[in-house]
Amino acid sequence: MRTGIVLFCFFIPTIAKGCCGKKQQQRILTDQPFHHYKAVEGEVFVMPCDPSEKSPVKRAGAGDGKACGEEFVAKDAGENRSFTGSNSTLQVIAKTSLRCFEPEESSVMLLAHIEGLVPCPGHACYNNTGVVWYKKNRLVSIARESCVEDGELHLCTVYREDTGVFYCDRRITEQGVAWVFRRAVHVKVIPFTEANSPPVVKYPAANMTEEVELGQPHNLSCEVDFDFEVNISRKVEWFMNYGGDLDNMTLLDTERHEEVFFSDIKVTQTYTIKEVTPQHLKHAYTCLASNTVGNNNVTIKLKEKEQGKWRSLVGYPFGCFLLVVSLGIILHVKWVELQLIFRSRFQFGKDDEEKEFDVFVSYVWTGPSAEAVKCLAISPKPYSDAGEMQSREEPIEMRLTRVLEDQWGYRVCLLERDILPGGAYTNDVVLTINRSRMLICVLSAKYFASSNAVFVLESGVKALLQNSALKMLLIWTRGTSASFIQPEPPLPKLVQRALKVLPSLQWSTDAPSTAARSFWISLQKAMPADRARPASRVQ
Structure with a gap:
């Protein structure tokens, strides 16, 4: 049967030129859809869809609910079956009741990129009034260049996509x-x-050696490319050559895997050694691939894989040494940041000495003019509901000091208010930090632009590194963050590192009331807890 199909393919180019060479190709169209269909038992069938029907027609009595345009195998010969939602019927007839039945007419092979001919099974056995060809539910005469002559479908050019059921x-x-x-x-x-060419062995390469572990399983794989062929002649085999003697070979029991593509087939032949022994290392292994055009072979050997004992003895200590060195470099580079994180989060220093101030607040004024500040100062009920708008307009520098002193009862130090003039600024700053339990810096663009303010921040960081009992807190105002652009002159390296790791809060006048409350709650938690009066609620 297969030979007949192949021979039939050879005659296609001479037969198919009957109508494809004409300038005006005949396109056969159907009339109104028919409602009575016949199919042969065991053959694939698809019910055409009627455009006049609103819903898909389903096959009744089959139990699987196939709709129109869906392929299925016709079965249960001898009965007429109706289609749900339609007056169409299907009559399945047995193969034995056909006037003539040739199984080879149900399949055909066509060569790509030339003309092709598809015969209609049993066309000569009945009185036919016309033949119309479909693929799926679409007319072939509309979908592509083709014609019908004596019931046979002539495809003017066969394409790879033509594979399927017509x-x-x-x-x-x-x-x-x-x-x-x-x-x-x-x-x-x-x-x-x-096939046009002999097989090509892609793996292994000739005379190569594969490493194996004694006592472990090992797979020998041979990957070969073959040309496509109808009459299959491709073969891949593994042989074992005792003692490397190519004349003394034994065929091995292997497993085969194939990947079929359009123009070639990839074959992988695998031999599994369940347990590698020293005897396997003495033999050679040959992969032999062949087809009708020719053959190709590759021979390989096995060798024991180096266990790497000396490499382990040297490699592990060296790897540990590199790890220790790397950690040392990281600690050296990040040592200041690690110290600041540890000292700012964990207060282990003893603070038995009484401090003069609870909080030292450092800021650079960024609020409104003096007149506006005066108006805010005389406004009654600063924390009532009517004062909500006022609290948003009030500068954080003013409000922070008032909340800490008046509401929470902390002893606050402001350089411009609580330090007598006439002294050295640097000495005053260092002494004030030493006399305070906590340093709060309100950071802004103007703060970073002031050398005096940056000096206060740097002095606080140095004091924190020396005294773990000191607490520091940064309050970032709107427009500033830890990624603040370096001003001119640049900030000291110690300050740049401290800004990344010190505890901080964010304040914004545009923030909603819930965010403002969260800010004050977080600030209260960060403050020293044993010097303040009971805290009142801050709106």
Whole structure:
């Protein structure tokens, strides 16, 4: 049967030129959709969709609910079956009741990129009024360049995508009833019928050596590329050559895996050694691939894999040494940041000495003019509901000091208010930090631009590194953050590192009331807890 199909393919180019060479190709279209269909038991069938029907027609009595345009295998010969939602019927007939039945007519192979001919099974056995070809639910005469001559479908050029099931519809009349007898033809498009070149061994390479571990399983894989061919002749085998003697070979039991592509086939032949022994290392292994055009072979050997004992003895200590050195470099580079994180989060220093101030607040004034500040100062009920707008307009520098002193009862130090003038600024700053339990810096663009303010921040960081009992807190105002652009002159390196790791809060006048409350709650938690009066609520 297969030989007949192949020989039939060879005659396609001479037969198919009957109508494809004409300038005006005939395109056969159907009339109104028929409602009575015949199919052969065991053949694939698809019910055409009627455009006039609103919902998909489903096959009744089969139990699987196939809709129109869906392929299924016709079965249960001898009964007429109706279609739900339609007046269409399907009559399945047995193969034995056909006037003539040739199994080879149900499948055909076509060569790609030339003309092709698809016969309609049983066309000569009935009185036909016309033949119409479909693929799936679409007319072939509309979908592509083709024609029909004596019931046979002529494809002017065969493409790879033509692989699939084609249907030929013949109109017949029995006892005054018009039927459409639909037959299925399986079409397979091939690049060529015979291989053009011998196989190519892609892996392993010639005379290569594979490493194996004694006592462990090992797979020998041979990957070969073959040309496509109809009459399959491809073969891949593994042989074991005792003592490396190529004349003394034994065929091995292998497993085969194939990947079929359009024009070639990739074959992987695998031999599994369940447990590698020293005897395996004395033999050679040959992969032999062949087809009708020729053959190719590759021989390899096995060798024991180096366990790397000396490498381990040297490598592990060296790796540990590199790890220790790397950690040392990281600690050296990040040592200041690590110290600041540890000292600012964990207060282990003893603070038995009484401090003069609870909080030293450092800021650079960024609020409104003196007149506006005066108006804010005389406004009654600063924390009432009517004062909500006032609290948003009030500068954080003013409000922070008032909340800490008046509401929370902390002893606050401000350089411009609590330090007598006439002294050295640097000495005053260092002494004030030493006399305070906590340093709060309100950071802004103007703060970073002031050398005096940056000096206060740097002095606080140095004091924190020397005295773990000191607490520091940064309050970032709107427009500033830890990624603040370096001003001119640049900030000291110690300050740059401290800004990344010191505890901080964010304040913004545009923040909603819930965010403002969260700010004050977080600030209260960060403050020294044993010097303040009971805290009142801050709106």
